[in-house]
Amino acid sequence: MTRPVEKTDAEWQDLLARKGAEPAAFQVTRRAATERPFTGRYEQHWADGSYHCVCCGARLFDSASKFDAGCGWPSFSQAAEPGAIEERVDRSHGMVRTETVCAHCGAHLGHVFPDGPGPTGLRYCMNSAALQFEDQ
Template sequence: MDKIEKTEAEWRQVLAAKGAEPVAFAVTRQAATERPFTGRYEDHWAPGIYRCICCGAELFRSDTKFDAGCGWPSFFRAANPEAIEERVDRSHGMVRVETVCAQCGAHLGHVFEDGPQPTGLRYCMNSASLDFEPL
């Protein structure tokens, strides 16, 4: 898969054209985090596909979404393991595993090992990094 690279101005245009949340650029391109319980997909349960807001890559399916009570949309499995890259994140005095879109490098959130079975994982994502395609 070819990596997508754009300038900051180009990413801002892409996000504006998609009607992304106001914090989407800061979240996806600068690794910010939206406030908990504020994102459009935190309490969203319709069947569909969650895609990267920047490039449209398929990231998660609604049948893997669960209520973790953390304030961000959470999933126990990626739709395609190759769609998400994991990086060590040592920011804010913690060591976590950051998740980014493998296709465009957009910051998505973090993955933790406290999720439900069958994977035991909790992909804790920012709503602002996601776009939803209903089924």
């Protein structure tokens, strides 16, 4: 699939290094790794602002939709705007889940589950290493 932003692995690694991204950012965003629960910098982050893709800068979530799911990862009830997040079936690790990726660059973000609060009933369970926060 062609996306608005495409780069080689070396270009992504260089870009993330220049941005000062977390060490796990490349493995999380480009290899679908998952950071350990309760270790991400945004898991207990409650400032007003927006969360963007660490790779391409696309706005993904607003702080108003962030909630404490108790799962160990930053959780949101909805994307910042329709079409910001793409969903895929993920059959890895002997499970069937719904993977979330940045619609702009294809960066792996985490997974979405149908056990969140209203009005959407969704829990977007994201890796902090895939996000970059911007104050409001």
